[in-house]
Structure formats: C-alpha cells, structure tokens
Amino acid sequence: MRSCVRVAGLLALLASVSGPNALHAQMIPQPATKxxxxxxxxxxxxxxxxxxxxxxxxGSSLWGRSGRFAGIGTATLARFETGSATGYGEVHGxxxxxxxxxxxxxxxxxxxxxxxxxxxxxxYGEASLTLGRSSTSGTSSxxxxxxVGSVDAISTQNTSHARMGVSVRSASAMLGAEVGTLASxxxxxxxxxxxxxxxxxxxxxxxxxxxxxxxxxxxxSSDELEGRxxxxxxxxxxxxxxxxxxxxxxxxxxxxxxRGTLGAAYTSIGLRVALGPSGAPRAPPxxxxxxxxxxxxAAADDGRRMITVVLENARSVEIMGDVTSxxxxxxxxxxxxKWQIRIPVAEGSHRLEVRADSGSWVPAPGLPxxxxxxxxSVGILVVQ
Amino acid sequence: MxxxxxxxxxxxxxxVAIVVGxxxxxxxxxxxxxxxxxxRASASLKAQVTAVADSVARAGxxxxxxxxKTLEGISKGADDNRIMVAVRGVANDLGVAxxxxxxxxxxxxxxxxxxxxxxxxxxxxxxxxxxLPGRQLVVPLSVLASLIVDGAPAxxxxxxxxxxxxxxxxxxxxxxxxxxxxxxxxGVAPLTAITTMQATPNSVNSFKPALTGASAPLPxxxxxxxx
Numbered sequence: 001m002r003s004c005v006r007v008a009g010l011l012a013l014l015a016s017v018s019g020p021n022a023l024h025a026q027m028i029p030q031p032a033t034k035x036x037x038x039x040x041x042x043x044x045x046x047x048x049x050x051x052x053x054x055x056x057x058x059g060s061s062l063w064g065r066s067g068r069f070a071g072i073g074t075a076t077l078a079r080f081e082t083g084s085a086t087g088y089g090e091v092h093g094x095x096x097x098x099x100x101x102x103x104x105x106x107x108x109x110x111x112x113x114x115x116x117x118x119x120x121x122x123x124y125g126e127a128s129l130t131l132g133r134s135s136t137s138g139t140s141s142x143x144x145x146x147x148v149g150s151v152d153a154i155s156t157q158n159t160s161h162a163r164m165g166v167s168v169r170s171a172s173a174m175l176g177a178e179v180g181t182l183a184s185x186x187x188x189x190x191x192x193x194x195x196x197x198x199x200x201x202x203x204x205x206x207x208x209x210x211x212x213x214x215x216x217x218x219x220x221s222s223d224e225l226e227g228r229x230x231x232x233x234x235x236x237x238x239x240x241x242x243x244x245x246x247x248x249x250x251x252x253x254x255x256x257x258x259r260g261t262l263g264a265a266y267t268s269i270g271l272r273v274a275l276g277p278s279g280a281p282r283a284p285p286x287x288x289x290x291x292x293x294x295x296x297x298a299a300a301d302d303g304r305r306m307i308t309v310v311l312e313n314a315r316s317v318e319i320m321g322d323v324t325s326x327x328x329x330x331x332x333x334x335x336x337x338k339w340q341i342r343i344p345v346a347e348g349s350h351r352l353e354v355r356a357d358s359g360s361w362v363p364a365p366g367l368p369x370x371x372x373x374x375x376x377s378v379g380i381l382v383v384q
Numbered sequence: 385m386x387x388x389x390x391x392x393x394x395x396x397x398x399x400v401a402i403v404v405g406x407x408x409x410x411x412x413x414x415x416x417x418x419x420x421x422x423x424r425a426s427a428s429l430k431a432q433v434t435a436v437a438d439s440v441a442r443a444g445x446x447x448x449x450x451x452x453k454t455l456e457g458i459s460k461g462a463d464d465n466r467i468m469v470a471v472r473g474v475a476n477d478l479g480v481a482x483x484x485x486x487x488x489x490x491x492x493x494x495x496x497x498x499x500x501x502x503x504x505x506x507x508x509x510x511x512x513x514x515x516l517p518g519r520q521l522v523v524p525l526s527v528l529a530s531l532i533v534d535g536a537p538a539x540x541x542x543x544x545x546x547x548x549x550x551x552x553x554x555x556x557x558x559x560x561x562x563x564x565x566x567x568x569x570x571g572v573a574p575l576t577a578i579t580t581m582q583a584t585p586n587s588v589n590s591f592k593p594a595l596t597g598a599s600a601p602l603p604x605x606x607x608x609x610x611x
Contacts (some may be wrong), residue, residue: 326452328456349525349530374467382526382558
C-alpha cells in the first residue's frame with residue numbers, strides 16, 4: 001500500500017511538472033482559447049534520499065477557454081524499469097467572476113486521481129475561491145486564494161488552504177511570488193514560493209517558445225517537518241523544430257498534502273509537442289489604455305501613411321476602419337515590437353478598430369472612443 | 385436685341401451644361417463609392433443606400449461618408465434597418481454641415497459630420513468657420529470631434545479649438561488634442577484638461593489660459609471610462 005502511495009505520488013509529481021502548473025495557468029490566462037501539450041521522456045526519481053526508479057513517461061495536457069469558463073486536464077502514464085505501469089490524472093475547472101479581463105477572480109474546482117497496477121491509489125478534490133486583479137496593461141497581478149478539499153491517499157483527510165500572490169510579467173519574462181498556509185489532517189505548514197520564467201527569444205509564429213528557462217523555489221515551515229524545508233526546481237525548454245521541443249527538469253518538489261503526493265528529487269529529459277502556444281510566459285493580449293497607443297505618420301509621396309499600434313503580448317493584430325473600407329487588414333510587427341501597416345489615409349477624422357489574436361474588435365488603443373451607431377464603440381483618429 | 389437674345393440662350397445652354405456636367409461628375413463619384421458595396425451589401429441594402437446617395441449627390445454633397453457608414457454597419461453585423469438609420473443620419477448631418485460651414489471641401493464636410501455626431505452644434509461649426517477665416521477646417525473640426533468624444537463639453541471644446549487654432553498651425557493643434565486626450569486618459573476631468581493645458585510643440589506642459597470669450601463656467605463632464 002505504501003509503495004502504491006509512493007508511486008501515485010511520483011506520478012502526480014510528474015503530472016504536475018510535465019504539464020502547465022494548474023494554479024499558475026489559471027492565474028495567467030492562456031492567450032489562446034485552447035491548446036495541448038504532449039511530453040514523453042525518461043526520469044530518474046529519488047524519494048526519501050534513495051534512488052527509487054528510472055521510468056519512462058508519457059504526459060499530456062489539454063486546456064480550453066470558453067467565455068468565462070476555463071479548464072485544464074492532465075494525464076500521465078509511466079512505466080517503471082520493473083515493467084509496472086501507473087497512471088495519474090487531474091482536471092481543473094474555473095469560472096471567472098467577471099468578464100473584465102483585469103478581474104482575475106474565479107471559483108475553481110480541482111480533482112485528481114492516480115492508479116498503480118490498475119488499482120486506485122489516491123484521490124483528491126478541492127474547491128476554492130480566488131480573488132484577484134491585474135493591472136490595466138495586464139503586466140502585473142495580485143490575488144488571494146482559499147479553499148477546502150478532501151484527500152484519500154493513505155487515509156481520507158480534509159484539507160484547507162489560504163494563499164496570496166503577486167506576479168509581474170513582460171513579453172519575455174515572468175516573476176511571481178506567493179505565500180500561504182495549508183492544513184491537512186494534523187499537518188499544518190506555512191510556505192513561501194517564488195516562480196520565474198524567461199523566454200529571451202520570444203515565440204515563433206505558432207506561439208511555441210524558442211527557449212524557456214525557469215524554475216520554482218520555496219521554503220516551507222512546520223512543526224511536523226522539523227523546521228524549514230527548502231526546495232527548488234528548474235526547467236529548460238528548447239525548441240527543436242516547429243512544435244517539438246526538448247524539455248528537461250531537475251530539482252526537487254515538496255509534498256503536496258492536498259493531492260496526497262510525496263516530495264521527491266528528480267531529473268528528467270523528454271520531448272514535448274505543443275499544439276497551441278506554450279512555454280513562454282504570456283498574458284492575454286491587452287488593449288492598453290496608454291495614450292499614444294495608435295499613431296500615424298506623415299504622408300509619403302504616394303499618399304500612404306504608416307499607422308502604428310502599440311499592443312503588448314499579441315501574436316497577430318488586424319486593423320479595420322474607414323481607412324480600410326471596413327475590411328480587416330493584418331498588421332506587421334516591427335523590430336521594436338510595434339504593429340504597423342502602410343495604407344492611404346486622408347487628412348481628417350477616421351474611425352478605427354483593432355483586434356488581437358482573432359479576438360474581439362475594440363477601438364484602437366489610445367484614441368478617443370466614441371459610441372458607434374451599432375451598439376458598440378470605435379476609436380477616433382485625427383490625421384493631418 | 386437679337387444679340388441679347390442669343391447671349392441669353394447661350395448662357396442658358398451653358399448653365400444647363402454645367403448643371404448636367406456637375407450632376408454627371410457627382411454621379412460618377414457616387415458610383416465609384418457605391419461599387420464598394422458590391423459583394424458586401426445585400427441587393428436591398430445597396431438599393432436603399434443608392435437612393436439616399438442619389439439625393440445627397442444631387443445636393444452636391446459627398447457620397448463616400450454614406451458608403452463608409454454602410455460598410456461599418458456591415459462589418460459589425462448590423463441589420464439593414466439599423467444601417468439605413470445610420471446612413472440617413474449621416475446624410476442629414478452632411479446637409480446640416482453644409483449649411484453651417486458654407487462652401488466646403490468634401491474632407492471638411494466629413495470632419496464636420498464627425499463633429500456633429502460627437503455632439504457639436506451647427507452653431508459651433510459656424511463659429512469655427514467665422515473665427516478661422518480662410519483656413520482649412522479639416523483638422524480643427526477633427527480635433528473638436530475628438531475633444532467632445534473624450535468628454536469635453538461641446539461649447540468649451542469649440543472655444544478651446546478656436547483659441548488653439550489661432551495660435552497654432554494644424555500640427556500644433558493636433559498636439560494639443562493629443563495632450564488633452566492623454567490628460568483625460570490619466571484621469572483629469574475633461575473640462576480641466578482643455579482649459580488648463582495649451583500644448584505647443586516645445587512646451588507641452590505650459591499652463592496658459594486657454595479660454596477666450598468664454599461664457600459662464602460649465603460643470604465638468606464626467607470623464608470617459610477607460611477602455
């Protein structure tokens with residue numbers, strides 16, 4: 001039984017690191033409406049200081065977003081060198097409390113289960129409430145989270161937790177920190193964790209990061225743990241071609257009583273296939289309220305002008321207005337990261353909208369916004 | 385007498401030729417603009433817009449704003465009835481703008497329609513024409529529209545545009561408009577923004593009285609909510 005728990009815990013560990021971190025993914029909404037990850041590799045795992053196993057694993061992660069609902073599912077299958085096979089899966093669902101993208105408050109439901117040799121080894125379920133808000137530009141956010149749940153590993157235990165965190169991010173980097181407490185049965189502990197990711201070379205047109213270097217680290221303190229426990233995990237992802245990347249993990253992860261998983265040290269290397277944007281810390285494309293977000297150059301000899309739009313975290317931008325005969329035209333990202341298009345624009349007042357990543361059309365950023373005659377709004381661009 | 389009769393006939397023929405020729409040009413421009421509706425508007429919608437465009441063209445007004453509004457409505461998925469309400473509104477505003485501004489270029493009329501739609505009054509347009517004689521009003525009218533859209537009271541916006549336009553060319557006037565938008569986006573009440581900042585190319589943050597001949601102070605308009 002104990003070995004079953006250990007194995008289930010190891011699988012949960014693998015599931016947690018081979019797919020997007022569940023809480024993280026929900027705090028930082030995925031830029032696309034859906035995506036998938038598949039990873040296969042080899043891992044060497046130590047538990048309690050002893051080399052336990054080398055195993056091959058195949059993990060998958062699927063996520064989707066529809067309106068204010070978001071969901072993530074992960075599953076991992078592993079085969080030990082002894083020939084035993086195990087499986088572990090998790091599902092996470094959230095419902096945003098507001099349609100305002102700056103409001104990241106949500107109710108969440110999480111559940112997971114593991115099996116060893118076909119027998120159920122662990123189950124957990126949790127419900128939580130997150131209240132949070134991001135800045136208007138989406139580059140920073142703060143949140144608090146609290147929840148209760150139940151874990152059935154060695155025995156059934158009720159769990160409760162409370163956490164709070166902050167994060168800042170840019171197009172190529174993310175830094176987050178959180179503190180929290182947890183109670184599971186008789187275990188109580190406090191914890192501080194730091195997350196960091198860097199994607200210095202951005203993403204390719206399909207949204208796959210060319211290189212990601214990141215890691216998590218934390219300190220946990222409780223009486224049962226005999227003082228402080230420190231842990232750290234590093235990850236590196238290198239794009240090989242298209243959607244295929246090499247991914248490597250090394251480090252340690254602490255036990256998670258809410259999921260009935262054990263802490264372990266490990267190293268692994270594998271191949272990842274990403275069907276959808278992945279890897280780089282990304283925020284949803286944000287229509288910034290920063291003034292001068294849209295500008296237009298002087299007319300060239302052929303009458304064309306360069307319209308420039310400043311829009312962070314977008315993979316594609318289209319523009320539409322009376323200057324395009326209300327047909328959407330794609331903009332091109334310049335070397336400075338701004339989106340541009342060169343088209344004829346006459347002197348005067350023009351109505352202009354943009355959309356990012358095939359999202360909703362909104363007034364071009366930084367322009368005065370007027371109500372249109374069709375129940376929406378439009379940006380007003382004045383051209384000399 | 386015969387010579388006078390012949391002169392009268394010749395003049396009459398010339399006048400008819402001018403009228404006919406003018407109508408032909410207007411129709412050609414209108415046809416060119418209306419062609420943008422091919423493949424995008426339903427036959428019924430195009431027929432209705434064409435009917436309105438014909439009357440607009442006969443009045444010597446530009447047809448392009450009607451087509452722009454039609455295409456905007458189509459792109460936003462509006463039904464034909466709603467589009468036609470908007471198109472007729474634009475047609476009406478074109479006539480109002482012409483009467484307020486007098487003889488004007490098509491671009492001036494389009495900018496004036498934008499100002500009217502934003503909330504300017506015809507009297508405000510007339511004041512701009514009167515206070516800025518001999519000046520192309522495309523940029524002043526456009527800046528006026530943007531100020532009103534940003535939440536500035538129309539009368540104060542008109543005064544501010546006139547005051548700035550007297551001191552600055554179109555480049556300076558545009559810079560002023562952008563500075564005001566920036567301030568309003570930053571939370572400054574619109575009336576405060578237009579009355580306490582006067583932008584120049586070299587001193588965006590200089591504080592000078594911007595109102596000339598202002599009427600009694602008006603209550604500040606509620607700032608526009610940020611997108």
